[in-house]
Amino acid sequence: MSVSYYWRLSDDMPKPDKVLIVERVIETLGLQAIRDSLVGTVERRGISGGQRKRVNVGLEMVMEPSLLILDEPTTGLDSASSTLLLKALRREAAEGVNICMVLHQPR
Numbered sequence: 001m002s003v004s005y006y007w008r009l010s011d012d013m014p015k016p017d018k019v020l021i022v023e024r025v026i027e028t029l030g031l032q033a034i035r036d037s038l039v040g041t042v043e044r045r046g047i048s049g050g051q052r053k054r055v056n057v058g059l060e061m062v063m064e065p066s067l068l069i070l071d072e073p074t075t076g077l078d079s080a081s082s083t084l085l086l087k088a089l090r091r092e093a094a095e096g097v098n099i100c101m102v103l104h105q106p107r
Contacts, residue, residue, distance in 0.1 A: 050081040070101035
């Protein structure tokens with residue numbers, strides 16, 4: 001999973017900067033325990049569905065966008081994972097990222 005984050009960043013970016021960004025996103029999304037895990041395939045199970053959803057959000061966060069658009073990012077997550085993800089997105093917003101998302105859950 002860490003490798004996927006790392007390779008999304010520009011080749012022109014120095015390696016130490018890439019590592020800092022990747023580590024920040026992994027920590028922000030609470031993915032430390034699965035940092036070296038394979039995501040998995042249809043035939044071979046990897047990480048859980050909730051972890052996969054957070055990894056996918058992280059793939060966008062690692063690019064440090066000025067705008068992040070999310071469609072139901074908490075759907076399928078348990079309440080603890082939903083809270084963790086929304087807190088992470090709130091921190092991103094506090095750092096200047098514009099976040100637009102649709103939620104169909106009350107929290």
